[in-house]
Amino acid sequence: MTDTLLDARIAAAEAPARRRAGLGHALRQSAPLAAAAFIAVLAAVAIAPELFTRADPLAEDVMAALKAPGAEHLFGTDRLGRDVFARVVHGAQYSLAIGLGSAAISVVFGVALGLLAGLRSRLLDEAICRLFDVISSFPGVLLAMLVVTFLGAGMENIAVAVGVAGIPKFGRVVRAQTQLVRDADYVTHAVIYGRSRLATFAAHLLPNVLTAIPVVGTVYVGTTILAVSGLSFLGLGPQPPTPEWGVMLAESRDVLRVAWWPSVFPGAAITLTVISFTVLGNALQRRFEGRTS
């Protein structure tokens, strides 16, 4: 009796919180679409930057240095008279390539180790979990600095560094998912019906474990792009005059007193890209959770 009363009161207390319609609802519905559209445009820009700008991102023109944004130069020009819009457009390919490349490294090794940990012996599970702990005990930026000290600056090296730092992220998700699926009834039934271990693994376990990857991965690509831009800003990634967004921001720091446009546009490009991946990833996550629960 008291429980019923309490339940009713809880429902009453929850009601105003649940009634969310109007602007907020519309925003939540349309934001993932906008994010997906932005990422699609970004991909097109990365694949064929020439279609979006005719200016050469490397062409210097000292006479036209630090021109404010206008009809001739949409985003203005930098210290060496290079067109900022062209540089931002051409920069998309670096951020996307390094971000996706390092995420791929994290996914491949994370999935392999996570499956091993989830399926094999307790001892191996323990060892792999501690390995994940060791990797995640290093702050990402500093781990990347160590890698660069050993291997030198460059795009591939920071992709490797950021990729290694992300292995535990996917490893832990895959391990948890594997343990969940391993004990599920349909896997037990497959074994009872006499399917081989390999067949059960390929037909039932793997597909169910891997569905979580795109969801986690989408948000994660945003994180890697953020990390990569920071490392480039420090001068550990692609070197000037490469039109990479982080490198552009490092160069713009010196002319901050006189010009805002060389730093505002590349920074906004990074931020919008990261926001888009986060929003899209979170929307995928909500759908994913709605389906599994």
Place this chain on the structure above:
Amino acid sequence: MSARPLLRRVAARLATSILVAWGSVTTAFVALHALPGKIEDILAGDLEYPGLREAIAAEWGLDRSLPEQYVDFVARIASCDFGVSYVLRQPVVEIVGSQVWPTVQLAAAAGALALVLAVLAATLTAGRGPLARGVASTVELVCASAPVFWIGILLLMAFSFTLRWFPVSGAQNWKSLVLPAVALALPTAGLLAQVLREAMEKTLEQPFIVTARARGLGETLIRVRHVLRHAALPAVTLGGWMIGGLLGGAVITEKVFGRPGLGAVTLNAVLTHDVPVVLAVVLLAAFIHVAASTLLDVVYLAIDPRLRAQ
């Protein structure tokens, strides 16, 4: 419930942390030896002066077997001896020790600010109308997605170059700490506020909040005393991640604002291939991270009765 299981869990957590710290030292050792080329060349970097190779060989015990070198390496790190920087010709501990204070100051100020901002944002907006939530979550998303160096540059532009309120660079007084701390705090605050508000919104739907309302407590009191306390628990586990992020972010922030500190030391060491210095900073950061998360986990175990009961 007796204190036994709690003690056992604390002991297990401590043992794991020691294992992880030892693992990070071992990883460093393996990485040094797995690299192509001889270890003398790696440690010497671009340097070449008479007696250098002999000094390296003597200090790292390169004439001995690999297991002996490994034991020696672990023992040295355990006694806080990070060797000598061959570039600066100075013990690494001295170099790092002299520059660690400005970085700790920056990271601590940013951490405290992030905490205050996140708690304020979450407490004020959790479970409120769609407008407040929409605005708050948008601001948080932007803060969490913007690179820390871009935030720093924007702050410099607005408050140093245009308004001239704060100095452009350096670390002379409290004024030079304000902008770097804000820049470093905002991304962390954004993420923390997101987590905290979600936890608070779940807590607001709990029966004990209804009970508190039924007792006639005011909304502010309920939010601060009951909801925040309850929701802060899951956020505590983020503390370790936060400290790691602040340390890494401090390196970048220091570069934007031209602040002295570990960032400048490390970046310089990376560019001059000063392996002992970089190794020391990385291991130090890993130790701080492990120690902090262990401490937080133990605190978490101690303050959350539900975990003790299991």
